[in-house]
Amino acid sequence: MKRLVEAVANQSSRAGLMSCSKAELKRARNQNRKVLASAFVNKVEEELSRLERTIGLGHELSVRWVPNRGFDKHGEVRDKVIYVYDVGLDEALETLRHEFIDYCISVEVVEPLVSLINLQKAMIENLTYRRKETLVDRFARII
8 A cells, every 4th residue: 555655646657556456546546536525525515504604594404415427407405405416516516506595495485385375275175165065055955
């Protein structure tokens, strides 16, 4: 492993990299990916915290980075978790912002309106049912 560190430190030395075994190179690549992924997750989580502080909403949210090139959407919110599917950091941060704003608008505007509309619909259905029953009773008495 020491040879690998020395070879990576001196990138101009191709011979140093060539002297590392394939297994050592693979381990180093995997470790590098894990470090990058961890840094990426930290950036995304920091951005969510910044958005929560700035907007004052969404404190119940968490974020999960699930990179997936083959997915047809960039992100979504499910069960108070923002899922970000973008692979690149800039795109992921843009998606996080989009999903955060969409969630906040839905919670603050859309959901209350839907609740109000559903309540109104239930009242209209109840009124319609009572009117219908009144007419049925009236016609039943006539026949």
